[in-house]
Amino acid sequence: MLRGGHWTAAIRRCLAASVLLVACAAPALADAPGAGASRVPRPTAATPGGACVEDTAFMRRNHMNLIRHQRDLTVREGIRTTKHSLANCVDCHADPKTGRVTGSRDAFCEGCHAYAAVKLDCFECHADRAKTAATASVEKAK
Amino acid sequence: MSAAGPSQGAKGAPSGGSAAASAASVGAHRPKHVDHARRQILAWGAAMAGVAIAPGITLFDLAHGRPPAEPASRTKRWGMLVDVNRCDPDCNACVTACDREHGLPAAKTATSAQWIRKVELTDMRGRKQSLPVMCQHCAEPPCVDVCPTGASFKRADGIVLVDRHTCIGCRYCMMACPYKARSFVHEPVTGQRPDVPRGKGCVESCTLCVHRIDRDQLPACVEACAAAGHKAILFGDLNDPASEIAQRIAAVATRQLRADLNLGTGVRYAGI
Numbered sequence: 001m002l003r004g005g006h007w008t009a010a011i012r013r014c015l016a017a018s019v020l021l022v023a024c025a026a027p028a029l030a031d032a033p034g035a036g037a038s039r040v041p042r043p044t045a046a047t048p049g050g051a052c053v054e055d056t057a058f059m060r061r062n063h064m065n066l067i068r069h070q071r072d073l074t075v076r077e078g079i080r081t082t083k084h085s086l087a088n089c090v091d092c093h094a095d096p097k098t099g100r101v102t103g104s105r106d107a108f109c110e111g112c113h114a115y116a117a118v119k120l121d122c123f124e125c126h127a128d129r130a131k132t133a134a135t136a137s138v139e140k141a142k
Numbered sequence: 143m144s145a146a147g148p149s150q151g152a153k154g155a156p157s158g159g160s161a162a163a164s165a166a167s168v169g170a171h172r173p174k175h176v177d178h179a180r181r182q183i184l185a186w187g188a189a190m191a192g193v194a195i196a197p198g199i200t201l202f203d204l205a206h207g208r209p210p211a212e213p214a215s216r217t218k219r220w221g222m223l224v225d226v227n228r229c230d231p232d233c234n235a236c237v238t239a240c241d242r243e244h245g246l247p248a249a250k251t252a253t254s255a256q257w258i259r260k261v262e263l264t265d266m267r268g269r270k271q272s273l274p275v276m277c278q279h280c281a282e283p284p285c286v287d288v289c290p291t292g293a294s295f296k297r298a299d300g301i302v303l304v305d306r307h308t309c310i311g312c313r314y315c316m317m318a319c320p321y322k323a324r325s326f327v328h329e330p331v332t333g334q335r336p337d338v339p340r341g342k343g344c345v346e347s348c349t350l351c352v353h354r355i356d357r358d359q360l361p362a363c364v365e366a367c368a369a370a371g372h373k374a375i376l377f378g379d380l381n382d383p384a385s386e387i388a389q390r391i392a393a394v395a396t397r398q399l400r401a402d403l404n405l406g407t408g409v410r411y412a413g414i
Contacts, residue, residue: 075305078214078297080356087336125306125341127334 043111048092053083063089067122086126094130102128207358218299219281220350221380221408222364223387223396224273228374228413231272234260236375239366240276243351245335255325255340257348258363263414271414274363274375277302277323277348278399281406285315285324294345300380300408301350311343320400323347350408380408 052059054066066084073079082088090101093108101109102123109128113120208215240258241248250256258276265271283302285294293308294315304315304324316324324347331341337353340346351361359365364377378387390396396410 071307073213075303075307076295076297078208078299078352078356079212080210080353082210090336125331125334125339125344127336127339131336 040115041105043115044106045093045095045108045111047108052092053088086122087131090126090128091130098129100129208356210356214297214299214301214356216298217381218379219381219408220299220301220355221279221378221387221410222350222361223376223378223390223410223412225374225376226271226273226411226413228372229271229273230370230372230374231260231262231270233367233370233372235366235370235372236260236274236363239362240348243335243354243362244338244349245331245333245340253326253328255327255346257323257325257346273411273414275321275323275399276363276409277319277350278321278405279348279350279408281408283405284318284320288314288318290314297352301352301355302347303349303352304345304347306339306341306344306346309344311345313345315345319347320403320405 054062059066067086067089070081070084071086073081074085089109093101095101095104095107098104098107101107102120103110105111105114109120109123237258237260238248240246244257246255246257258274260272261275263271263273279300279302281296281300283294283296285302286296289295290312291308291310293305293310294302295305296302311326313326316322316326324345326345327340327342329342334340338349351359351363354361360377361375364375367373367375376387376390378385380388380391382388383392390412391410394412396412397414398405398407398410
């Protein structure tokens with residue numbers, strides 16, 4: 001394909017190929033943990049030690065469905081298992097410093113929702129802090 | 143006091159029966175022999191729990207609450223009996239306990255939510271009586287009838303609730319309720335209790351402390367009333383003839399507020 005003397009065309013092709021390669025690799029890199037090349041700052045929230053109630057990859061995509069299903073069971077039927085309950089999420093994922101899952105980009109829920117640009121309205125009604133912290137703050141306010 | 147609560151001993155039989163019914167409906171696809179074994183065990187349990195030493199005291203207390211994975215049972219009908227003669231006109235313990243339990247602000251404004259309130263009655267001879275009024279947990283709740291989204295609903299065990307996820311804040315239920323039991327949340331809410339989510343734009347009312355009942359505890363107002371030394375509010379299962387509340391209702395004259403409306407309230411009053 002290459003002929004002697006057509007160096008300019010060859011260089012141009014090489015450049016195009018490398019640009020294409022970088023463009024393809026970029027999303028994969030962005031998805032890899034610790035990759036810094038993102039236009040939006042990545043969520044900084046620390047994940048608590050130990051396993052989540054489901055596989056992490058599954059939770060990233062489906063946590064909202066689990067919570068929504070559980071909420072109907074709890075409100076309508078009075079089923080109060082904790083595995084997929086929002087209170088259980090909050091208890092585990094609350095920021096150890098603030099005891100909350102919202103309030104800053106370091107907080108677990110708000111940090112990731114801000115990164116993904118998805119509105120988070122659970123905590124307009126639900127307590128955004130771990131059970132003990134929430135109880136303590138209410139008692140203090142009395 | 144525990145005899146008045148959901149942990150009432152003599153409830154072995156109805157609760158065991160409901161567990162068997164739900165096991166049968168949920169596990170329809172399971173092998174048959176599992177169901178039979180469970181039914182047999184439940185039947186023995188119910189029989190054992192029924193062995194009464196004395197009226198109201200049973201040898202075994204098997205039906206100690208409902209497991210968290212089991213839905214509320216249709217065999218139960220939670221209710222309250224308020225003995226107005228025992229209610230102190232100067233006592234507000236039930237109201238403050240309710241506020242504390244549900245994270246309602248202690249400082250009241252014109253738009254504050256109010257789940258339970260003390261009402262003073264004056265009869266034609268000038269006799270004054272004070273009684274707590276909250277959601278009456280009707281068998282035929284008008285708030286449920288008028289709700290356009292289905293957010294207002296009656297749970298299987300007779301507790302009338304608002305599903306805030308579907309409530310659009312139209313306030314039809316507030317207009318329909320003859321007891322003025324419901325409140326609208328006008329302001330943004332912060333510092334909610336984990337068990338009691340509440341927020342701006344929804345209607346709310348007494349939940350009969352559903353989160354406590356589900357954990358086999360008494361409603362906050364009942365506990366506070368007993369702690370204040372009045373014991374004016376009795377809580378229990380209206381469907382269970384052996385429960386203290388059912389026996390008292392059978393023994394003394396009780397009234398439903400606005401009985402003419404035929405709503406079948408779960409909250410009854412004695413002494414008015």
